[in-house]
Amino acid sequence: MTTKTEQVRAQPRRAAASGVRARPRTAGRPAGEAATPYHHGALRDALLEAAERVLERDGLAGLTLRAVAREAGVSHAAPTHHFKDLTGLVSELAAIGFTRFNVAMKAAGEQPGTPIERAMARAHAYVAYAQANPGMYGLMFRTERLDYSRPSLHDAAEASFAGLAGSVAARSEGQAGGEQLSIDQAAAIARAWSLVHGYTMLLLDGRLTDILRRSPAGTTADSLLDAMLRATVPKLPPGA
Amino acid sequence: MTTKTEQVRAQPRRAAASGVRARPRTAGRPAGEAATPYHHGALRDALLEAAERVLERDGLAGLTLRAVAREAGVSHAAPTHHFKDLTGLVSELAAIGFTRFNVAMKAAGEQPGTPIERAMARAHAYVAYAQANPGMYGLMFRTERLDYSRPSLHDAAEASFAGLAGSVAARSEGQAGGEQLSIDQAAAIARAWSLVHGYTMLLLDGRLTDILRRSPAGTTADSLLDAMLRATVPKLPPGA
């Protein structure tokens, strides 16, 4: 879109390879020689990390195959071999996002407290994840370029749903599996998910700023969420 | 993305100009001569109609400036003079979407019944609009390429919010204006909007199909919405 030349292509490259296996390529090369080796060694992971960096820096619109390749310091066609498509790369990244999301949700649900308190904790964790990783959340929930037939993405997203459904319908019969839901269970799941997902989307889209501005001083996205949830669950003790 | 040649450029052009002023251009031309006139006469409206057609046919990803120009039968740079940008075109189209949406919501809210019944009617109208115009709804709520500084879009979206806020906080004090909201009012507005918007987004994204499939036979998106809303408003008479 913007006018910007293809630019450089000789970054250090090793930069962000956190803990991935660093096999000894460039074997007999004099130390200090930073000539980028032909074979990267862990390009797949490096590309995913680069993609996440690009996503959180430049937004969803900036997440292009070529931008990711540039960020990783490889040629623009290198990602093809690992992901085939932009859809492929984006889907794998979304799967990572879902996995992390599931971890956060599970941790929030395992804290002590009443069932209602834990439900509130989960809701806050839900929104907190989206606020901390807006790009990721947008990728996971607002992209049509996701291929859910990929097992990694399918499984991660399925686990996410299963966790939600299980926690909502916990005190009803049957743990949820591939089983049937009563209309009340289905409604409860849809309600919980719609509420928190809708709030998150409106928040990320900036559609709640008007409401927050007109709210009493000191009202934040988190406290508004809290008030909203308390109004939704009227059985909550008035003192807490 | 796909491989497709630029193709034709001599469509009838007059096709879909519904009721817009058809000024007598091509004045002294023999009847039957379909030679497309240089000046369209009502290109702006024609482009918006073409854009909506493209949007509902090919989705958001297919809504490109050039595709719209092709659909309208003009050169690919013609839209520039009327909308400057893709952002401009998309924003004007979104403004139209909001305006129609406001009309539908207002109609749903003016029907007779108890306040709760009218609220339910509004919610159903909300989801119904999105289901009938998925492309439009997606454009209005999931695009980052909207320029809210445009008065047309800003006003239409603002009216949409005002209608929602007004209907939710109707039986509280103060009609809502540029005024302040109590935390309970803000929470009620956020709750209603989040619920219906979240449900709509999940539905359009196909994320509810699993729930619907596991629900009792005959459950539709509309009946699930109904059950969800009834569970949300526990004051509803159990007989209805």
Place this chain on the structure above:
DNA sequence: GGTTTATCTTTACGATGTAAAGATAAACCT
């Protein structure tokens, strides 16, 4: 009737996704 101006078309350029062919080196196998 002649000038001005709005409207539309052509042409051009950089960016993108993706396919295909070439280069490089790791892996593998007697």
Place this chain on the structure above:
DNA sequence: AGGTTTATCTTTACATCGTAAAGATAAACC
């Protein structure tokens, strides 16, 4: 150890897109 196979990465190429700039056309205006 040496040669072959194969995975990985780079080059090259092409259709598409958004957008800017310059040219063409005709409506509007006086």
